[in-house]
Amino acid sequence: MQLATVRFAAGTAAAARIDDSWHELGAPDLSALLASGADCRPGAPIDGAVPVLPLPRPEKVVCCGLNYGDHISETGRAEPSHPTLFAKYADTLIGPGSDITVPAGLQVDWEAELAVVVGRELRNATVLEAEDGIAGYTVANDISIRDWQCRTPQWFQGKAWDATTPLGPVVVTPEELDPVAGIEVICRVNGLERQHGNTKTLVFDCATLLSYISTFTVLRPGDVVLTGTPGGVGMAMDPPTYLDDGDVVETEIPGIGTLTNTVRFR
Amino acid sequence: MQLATVRFAAGTAAAARIDDSWHELGAPDLSALLASGADCRPGAPIDGAVPVLPLPRPEKVVCCGLNYGDHISETGRAEPSHPTLFAKYADTLIGPGSDITVPAGLQVDWEAELAVVVGRELRNATVLEAEDGIAGYTVANDISIRDWQCRTPQWFQGKAWDATTPLGPVVVTPEELDPVAGIEVICRVNGLERQHGNTKTLVFDCATLLSYISTFTVLRPGDVVLTGTPGGVGMAMDPPTYLDDGDVVETEIPGIGTLTNTVRFR
Incomplete structure (x- = not known):
């Protein structure tokens, strides 16, 4: 559904x-x-x-970085033993068609991601309990301000810019979609494909992430977990390539839909 | 007041x-x-x-790490050019006298901190506007689960454990307290002083932090910013020393008050 x-x-x-x-x-x-x-x-x-925007004010938006082998390689890191997690605020979220608004002069990069929506309260959940607690899946783009992300060891300040994270357009319930079997995650910029990954190559799958997070903080219905981005981000291109005013970012997961958002320098 | x-x-x-x-x-x-x-x-x-607990459900709790020279030295890092920021959730907060509840077997460490409470909406605020937007100051202890904090490059999962961050007991308004002139920040464990810093040595002062954060995300009345911890954390002791079941953590800022919280393994 x-x-x-x-x-x-x-x-x-x-x-x-x-x-x-x-x-x-x-x-x-x-x-x-x-x-x-x-x-x-x-x-x-x-x-x-x-x-x-399907979830207007989630209390928690937890993001996993470094969760696809090809993206881990392009950042020059080793495959992690545990999920690399950071938080962003509900204020970051925008809906389908809304503009990604940022000041001019920043290194604005794309990160197409599968997002999981929590359907029931999860505390110290096993992987099976976490799987049962998934309300559905949606599409996200963890637009990242790379110069701010790289200013300090903590990525948060490059990930938490208001009105920069497209989410939606719809939430598809689990009986229609199986990320473990594999669904594609695609990002196009001005019509040119930049990322094309598959969730079957996730290091930590959706239920594993929810279970892991619920060890330290309760997840509640409507909370959102972003599962990481596949290879092909602008920072890893040669030369590094960033989004410009007017650029159109399409984030697509077949079976869910496409987010189309335009970058606007304010 | x-x-x-x-x-x-x-x-x-x-x-x-x-x-x-x-x-x-x-x-x-x-x-x-x-x-x-x-x-x-x-x-x-x-x-x-x-x-x-003075602020029961702040939407944003932003924390600054590496903000006192002696703590930066004990972590072996260089003085940062920009504030190192991460987020924690309202679920982490507990009030004066409440237990710090964690599972047994974790590396539970103390981090006494001055916390700033936001009094008005701040967007792209100058340092002066940010200073005018401070509702007051309170005491916090950014209790950190070091083994989880160090599992990955991102500290969040060691900082966001529910019911681990004491905050309070009161909020003191700015006309009574001047962190730039210097106020003491003290942590005692079972009566033994482990930290004793002074906010006059902060690399980034309160108004600078609020102004910086407001560049990327709006701060609203009741939001809280933790300003970092001085030297003397357990991780930096030789040998590293962590909190045990029943340990009593006192976090004191003269002019505000003392938080007394007991560690309880669940």
């Missing part, structure tokens, strides 16, 4: 897709729906529904 | 101290008071008021 937060004339709503239309689920957005623990019972169709 | 969130028979309240009693400020806690933008007009005294 495809779930989304949609905008329509009267506001926003959590919605499920049936054929080509979006049907209301009795909550103002997917965060509220997941927090309520209610079942997904599609109601009336919503006229003029357009998917927006 | 000293501000706190206090617990009393009927619940919790934001309160201001007048002489030896706590007076209500018309909000359920300091987070709500700061978010409302209301002036502090102390009302009736509250019977049996006891300070608890």
Whole structure:
């Protein structure tokens, strides 16, 4: 099933897709729906529904770096024994079609990623419990300000710029998608393919990441975990290549959808 | 003025101290008071008021590492050109007197710190604007799980354990305290002094940190910034020394107060 937060004339709503239309689920957005623990019972169709940022204010957005072999190689690091984790804030998130707004003069890079949405509270969860706790999958781009990321040993300040992380357009429930079997993760810049990875090569799969994180901090319905980016980032190109004002970033996972976001220097 | 969130028979309240009693400020806690933008007009005294975690759910808790010369030296690093920042979640926070609860077998270390509480929305703030935006100062201990912190290049997973970061007991407003002129930051373990620094040796002062952070993410009333720890952490001792079940950690900043928290292995 495809779930989304949609905008329509009267506001926003959590919605499920049936054929080509979006049907209301009795909550103002997917965060509220997941927090309520209610079942997904599609109601009336919503006229003029357009998917927006699916999870408007997740409390936790945890990101895993260095999780694809080809990306680990291009950064010159060894394969890690544990997930490399960092946090970003809900303020970083933007929806499908929204602009990636950054000041001019920064090294703005792309990182297409599969994102996992948490469906139930996870504390010290086993991998199997974590797998059961996945509400679904969506697409993210962990747009990174490389010069700030590399100023200090901690990446956070290059990863937490407001309004830079596209997420969406929809959340696909687990029975329709199996990242362990393999789904493609693609990034195009101005139509040119820059990344094309497959989640079957993830060092730490989705359930393993959720289980690991839940060892130290509780994950709640609507929290989001970004699973890392495959090879092909701009920083690793020769010469290093960054996003410019007006560049169009397309982030695609077949089976979920495509995020199209334009870089705007402010 | 000293501000706190206090617990009393009927619940919790934001309160201001007048002489030896706590007076209500018309909000359920300091987070709500700061978010409302209301002036502090102390009302009736509250019977049996006891300070608890002053900011129950800050949206952002940003931490600066490597910000005192003696601590930078003990970690073997050079003085940084930019603040080293990482995030922790509100779930990490505990109040005065609460236990630091961690599983047995981890390398649990202390990090006494001055914490700054944001009083107004800061976006791209100059240092002067940031200084005007400080609601006050409180005490924190950035208890760190060193083995997890050192598993990967990113410290986050050693810093974000739920219920490990004491904060409080009160928030002191800026006219009573000047960290640039110098205030002491002290940590004792089982009565033995382990850290004793002074904020006048901070590489990046409070207003500089808030201004810097506000370049990439908005800070809102009630958000908290931890300013780093002075030398004397357990990891740097010879041999390295960590906290054990039942150890009592006292974190003191004269002019604000003392946090007393006991380590409990769960």
